[in-house]
Amino acid sequence: MSGPALREPSGTALDRGEGFPRPGDVMRGDTLVGLEHVYKIYRVADTGVAALGGVTFDVAKGEFVALVGPSGAGKSSILNVIGGLDRPTAGTVEIAGSDLGRLSDRDLTIYRRECVGFVWQGTARNLVPYLTVRENVEVPLLATEQAGSVRRRRAAELLELVGLSDRAGHRPFMLSGGEQQRAAVAVAVANLPAILLADEPTAELDSAAAERVLGSFRDAVREFGTTVIMVTHDLLAAARGDRTLRLLDGRIRNPAQPGRMDGEGRLELPPDVVATLAGSDLEVEISDGEVRIRRKRESRYG
């Protein structure tokens, strides 16, 4: 696929540097997305629900990060604040070193339109049902004011990238779930967003179809240097990313270091952990493929 045909849109407030640097200025490998102490509190009746309780992490340009965690952990809330769909209650979300919180509503709209692509779980939210697949991919290209012939060529290249050239004239309902999600990826990357946000993109797919969708994310990373942040329940899907961030109760959980147990059941722990646990009665729990060692809880009944 030729790069130059897929130029970034031009002539916008962002291009003119009005308050926001182009994420495209960032070199591959540099930090593109930075969250620092991000809190999101939703008001429910008289009280607040903390969806995010101080989340800090960086994502490099061109990185493919999987965000995993149980339902209610705050994954969608993170996508919403990175995608400019919602503002954090506290903390900063920086894109290419620029604080999204300082953008006006107008610039946030431009950011969302030009810098972010979305792939949602339900295919209905990704594609316009009465347009063909090719037309769906052309929709985001209309904003680039390029000639129809250029748009058609770019749409054809994108459909080739996601392996749907032979489905270009079909309407979404004629496609399988996996094909619809690959079409959604083509739509999402059509105007070369710096960031691709995906919310459970493989949730409704069998493993072979999921694999092809994940392959199309990887292709976008390779071809365009897109940064992908994907929420998933599927640990196999997460493994296709470069890195997995685990979220629990609105906080990032640091991944445990895998330990090795010898034949006699002895596990060597870092000295600071041994110092913390030494002398206490301990209990061990095995769940979610992890072994947890912690101080024994005091029995309520003495």
Ligand code: ADP
């Ligand atoms: P996940 O995507 O991991 O399932 P969410 O980010 O959707 O988690 O939600 C995190 C927490 O915030 C949950 O307890 C959820 O009920 C709550 N929450 C999310 N959105 C809202 C909202 N609009 N109003 C009130 N509470 C919300």
